[in-house]
Amino acid sequence: MTREEIRKAIIDILADIAPDEDTSGLKDDVGLRDQLGLDSMDFLDIVMELRKRYNVEVPSPDYPQLATMTSCLNYLSPKMA
Amino acid sequence: MAIDDRIVITGVGLTSPNGDNLTQFRRNLLAGVSGVQEFETRYMGKVLAGVCHYDPLKYQKKKEVRRGTRAGSIAIYCSHEAVADSGLAFDKLDRSRVGVFLGITEHGNVETENEVYNISLKNYDTAFWTHHHNPRTVANNPAGEVTLSMNIPGPHYTVGAACAAGNAGVISGVQMLRLGEVDVALAGGISEAIHTFGIFASFKAQGALAVHEVPAKASRPYDLDRNGIVVSEGGCVYVLERYQDAVSRGAKIYGEIVGYAMNSDATDFVLPLPERQVECMRLALKRAGISPAQVDIVNTHATATKLGDQQETVAMREVFKDAPTTYVNNTKSFIGHAMGAAAALELAGNLPAFQDKVVHPTINVDRLDPECAIPNLVANEPKKIEKVDYILKNSAGMLGINAVVVLKRV
Numbered sequence: 001m002t003r004e005e006i007r008k009a010i011i012d013i014l015a016d017i018a019p020d021e022d023t024s025g026l027k028d029d030v031g032l033r034d035q036l037g038l039d040s041m042d043f044l045d046i047v048m049e050l051r052k053r054y055n056v057e058v059p060s061p062d063y064p065q066l067a068t069m070t071s072c073l074n075y076l077s078p079k080m081a
Numbered sequence: 082m083a084i085d086d087r088i089v090i091t092g093v094g095l096t097s098p099n100g101d102n103l104t105q106f107r108r109n110l111l112a113g114v115s116g117v118q119e120f121e122t123r124y125m126g127k128v129l130a131g132v133c134h135y136d137p138l139k140y141q142k143k144k145e146v147r148r149g150t151r152a153g154s155i156a157i158y159c160s161h162e163a164v165a166d167s168g169l170a171f172d173k174l175d176r177s178r179v180g181v182f183l184g185i186t187e188h189g190n191v192e193t194e195n196e197v198y199n200i201s202l203k204n205y206d207t208a209f210w211t212h213h214h215n216p217r218t219v220a221n222n223p224a225g226e227v228t229l230s231m232n233i234p235g236p237h238y239t240v241g242a243a244c245a246a247g248n249a250g251v252i253s254g255v256q257m258l259r260l261g262e263v264d265v266a267l268a269g270g271i272s273e274a275i276h277t278f279g280i281f282a283s284f285k286a287q288g289a290l291a292v293h294e295v296p297a298k299a300s301r302p303y304d305l306d307r308n309g310i311v312v313s314e315g316g317c318v319y320v321l322e323r324y325q326d327a328v329s330r331g332a333k334i335y336g337e338i339v340g341y342a343m344n345s346d347a348t349d350f351v352l353p354l355p356e357r358q359v360e361c362m363r364l365a366l367k368r369a370g371i372s373p374a375q376v377d378i379v380n381t382h383a384t385a386t387k388l389g390d391q392q393e394t395v396a397m398r399e400v401f402k403d404a405p406t407t408y409v410n411n412t413k414s415f416i417g418h419a420m421g422a423a424a425a426l427e428l429a430g431n432l433p434a435f436q437d438k439v440v441h442p443t444i445n446v447d448r449l450d451p452e453c454a455i456p457n458l459v460a461n462e463p464k465k466i467e468k469v470d471y472i473l474k475n476s477a478g479m480l481g482i483n484a485v486v487v488l489k490r491v
Contacts, residue, residue, distance in 0.1 A: 017144075020142045020143050041212060041216075045212075048209070048212070051209065
């Protein structure tokens with residue numbers, strides 16, 4: 001997947017997890033939790049959906065890598081290439 | 082009875098297969114409108130079920146619906162509706178003195194079935210089992226979701242009482258008020274049962290799942306051509322308060338809960354025992370301080386299983402043998418069996434009779450089972466009667482649990 005495709009994949013997941021929020025104007029370098037009001041259970045949903053949809057495993061020590069869109073893209077690009 | 086022990090209903094919130102508030106529900110009960118329809122269920126295809134059509138987004142965000150359970154969503158809808166109906170200034174209340182007590186027949190089957198199905202698509206790899214499973218399946222979930230939604234720091238729990246659970250929830254609310262544990266109780270019963278295939282499959286295996294080419298005719302207690310239960314979802318939550326508090330704030334009072342009783346058959350997993358049902362009804366009447374003949378309406382439990390209907394009839398005939406002006410009806414003929422919500426919903430459908438003095442009928446009695454020929458059974462057409470001062474709601478469930486509530490017009 002290209003970086004842009006991965007971005008879209010992440011936004012699709014976020015839109016499902018936070019269906020009341022507008023995911024169109026997310027800032028790349030601001031924490032996703034803060035922008036979308038996500039809590040720890042939501043965050044685990046991101047991990048689960050990456051596993052379900054893309055067979056990507058995110059071990060718990062790597063969770064901080066999913067903090068922002070930019071860090072997500074950096075972390076996931078090699079895994080979803 | 083001590084003044085603080087007088088407990089009244091001041092608000093009703095409900096969703097049933099044929100109405101999302103008491104006005105709609107009552108109107109359809111008087112007009113003979115069923116809420117039974119075809120419903121697609123996993124593995125079994127189309128079954129008949131009572132399906133609710135309330136708008137979950139009236140009181141929940143999409144994310145809350147997604148995260149929670151159907152039982153929680155129904156409980157939230159009913160609780161908000163009940164509080165709005167009560168006229169309580171909820172924002173100004175000390176909500177640590179509000180409790181939530183909801184009867185359930187079962188809880189967790191829906192979510193467990195969903196997850197087993199989901200991992201079956203992944204070769205049963207439990208890494209795909211959701212982290213939401215435990216908070217969704219803990220037995221207090223429906224009541225707990227209400228406290229989250231309404232910011233209620235007071236006590237909450239569910240009461241597992243099979244098909245007597247709606248009454249059991251109401252009884253718990255009364256008890257917590259009388260104990261002084263709370264000042265307002267949100268009490269009643271909830272069912273999400275149609276979303277588990279297991280309940281349909283189990284009734285089918287038992288030869289007790291209703292089928293009919295016309296869905297509205299499928300739930301037919303007391304009729305010779307009945308062939309089982311229509312499973313339904315639904316909910317009914319009451320605002321319960323002390324009589325004195327209700328009067329002080331000028332609240333509308335639907336009725337006073339003057340008697341209740343619960344007991345156990347202690348004989349069989351599924352078969353009811355008339356003797357124990359008799360004892361339960363008599364104990365509730367004794368606590369209410371009235372004779373059977375003073376009861377104007379008895380709303381029965383009958384679910385449209387042959388033995389269950391007949392056994393309850395045996396109990397009814399015994400308790401009300403000298404009660405010539407006691408009328409009898411049944412609500413499952415309209416809405417199917419709403420399980421944990423059944424007793425609370427069925428009682429609610431009769432509350433307006435305190436004002437309009439009309440007994441809603443039990444429908445679909447085309448060929449009355451002679452074994453169920455209860456005196457004064459109001460069949461197929463509503464009946465206006467001279468007075469309605471007392472209503473008795475009978476209920477019973479698997480493992481031999483019985484629960485009765487007696488209401489008085491205030």
